[in-house]
Amino acid sequence: MQHFRLIFDLGMTVWPFAFVLLFPAKPVLNGERLSKYKRRALLLGIATAAAWCLIALVHSRFSGVHGLWTLCFVLWFGGAMPIMRLKRLDWSAPLPDASARQASLHSRLHASPVPKFWWAVAWCVWLLLLAATLATVDAHVQALFPLFFNLMGAFWLIMGQYGLRWFLLEPEPLDAHGSVELRDAYGALRKFKVHGWFGLVIGAMLIFSSVALMIARDAGVVAVVVLGAGGGSLLGVLGGVFGTYASVLRGRIAELRARLDGDHDTLDTPA
Amino acid sequence: MISIDLTAATPLVEQIEQQIRQALAAGELLPGEPLPPVRQLAGDLGVNLNTVARAYRALEAQGLVVAQRGRGTVVAPRGSRKPNKATSNALGVAMDQVLSDARLKGFREAAIRQIFEASLARFWQRG
Numbered sequence: 349m350q351h352f353r354l355i356f357d358l359g360m361t362v363w364p365f366a367f368v369l370l371f372p373a374k375p376v377l378n379g380e381r382l383s384k385y386k387r388r389a390l391l392l393g394i395a396t397a398a399a400w401c402l403i404a405l406v407h408s409r410f411s412g413v414h415g416l417w418t419l420c421f422v423l424w425f426g427g428a429m430p431i432m433r434l435k436r437l438d439w440s441a442p443l444p445d446a447s448a449r450q451a452s453l454h455s456r457l458h459a460s461p462v463p464k465f466w467w468a469v470a471w472c473v474w475l476l477l478l479a480a481t482l483a484t485v486d487a488h489v490q491a492l493f494p495l496f497f498n499l500m501g502a503f504w505l506i507m508g509q510y511g512l513r514w515f516l517l518e519p520e521p522l523d524a525h526g527s528v529e530l531r532d533a534y535g536a537l538r539k540f541k542v543h544g545w546f547g548l549v550i551g552a553m554l555i556f557s558s559v560a561l562m563i564a565r566d567a568g569v570v571a572v573v574v575l576g577a578g579g580g581s582l583l584g585v586l587g588g589v590f591g592t593y594a595s596v597l598r599g600r601i602a603e604l605r606a607r608l609d610g611d612h613d614t615l616d617t618p619a
Numbered sequence: 620m621i622s623i624d625l626t627a628a629t630p631l632v633e634q635i636e637q638q639i640r641q642a643l644a645a646g647e648l649l650p651g652e653p654l655p656p657v658r659q660l661a662g663d664l665g666v667n668l669n670t671v672a673r674a675y676r677a678l679e680a681q682g683l684v685v686a687q688r689g690r691g692t693v694v695a696p697r698g699s700r701k702p703n704k705a706t707s708n709a710l711g712v713a714m715d716q717v718l719s720d721a722r723l724k725g726f727r728e729a730a731i732r733q734i735f736e737a738s739l740a741r742f743w744q745r746g
Contacts, residue, residue: 449663450620451622457691526620
């Protein structure tokens with residue numbers, strides 16, 4: 349258990365730095381801002397390393413490191429994300445300046461790449477896990493605790509369906525001529541976002557419901573912690589990869605739109 | 620597809636309303652088909668939510684679309700769009716306007732008839 353905690357906390361504090369290093373860079377226009385964020389990352393790195401050393405000195409065997417993993421949020425949102433945003437300046441996709449704008453008249457909300465049937469299957473799986481939890485709950489284990497975890501799984505399914513609206517309604521501004529190439533690129537991004545989100549939501553539901561089942565069956569603290577913390581962290585890292593790659597795709601679309609608008613400007617300009 | 624021009628003299632609400640009306644007339648949107656949610660169209664066109672909402676309300680007042688709970692705004696069934704005396708009068712006024720414009724621009728009757736018949740054929744072929 350002690351080893352797991354050590355590896356878990358170490359992994360969680362190291363991965364934001366690893367992510368930034370592995371993230372491919374694009375030509376940087378504002379070197380001054382990047383230097384500023386690199387300095388910030390260096391400070392965060394030093395502070396994290398210092399925290400580790402301090403705890404190691406005080407406890408001599410790293411026994412007090414548990415809880416350091418929460419630093420990953422500070423490192424991710426305060427260091428990794430701003431630096432990655434600066435490593436790829438094409439992330440943001442502002443609306444085109446052109447006065448002529450085009451849009452599709454078909455509702456994206458009614459054409460989700462994840463059919464309703466998939467959600468129905470997910471709810472059935474959750475119900476099965478709920479039934480298994482209620483059926484196996486031991487007399488000496490309070491039923492309320494596993495039930496809470498199981499309901500968290502349902503909460504993720506509900507949130508997932510609401511979150512899907514946000515992904516489907518994200519603006520998809522077209523170029524002045526409504527090019528098919530751009531529409532296809534938006535379609536591919538939408539498919540990736542919706543499938544990725546669905547996968548994350550199902551993963552979260554399975555982890556919470558499985559933890560509930562394990563608590564109900566009195567599977568032991570180690571197994572519950574390994575599944576809950578390990579699975580949860582893996583899901584968090586996958587979420588980070590998913591969000592970052594979606595931003596990279598958005599950046600590519602912004603590039604494509606800028607190129608198409610440039611082509612149209614050239615064609616529209618009389619010789 | 621819908622296209623708007625931010626620099627045009629026609630207000631954005633009217634542009635959106637006209638474009639959707641044309642799409643309905645051309646059969647690009649079929650009865651019962653949902654219109655894009657206000658947030659989607661406003662986001663894609665980069666206009667205010669209220670602009671699109673006002674255009675949808677105007678279309679609803681004309682009986683071309685209906686707001687349905689849980690489905691959003693959908694194209695009204697064709698049966699609910701029967702011409703009546705008021706709509707016939709309005710069409711007559713609009714036709715007079717087009718014809719007087721054409722005459723002032725120097726079009727002859729034969730040319731106007733030719734353009735009108737081509738438009739008529741185009742719309743009925745698609746719708």
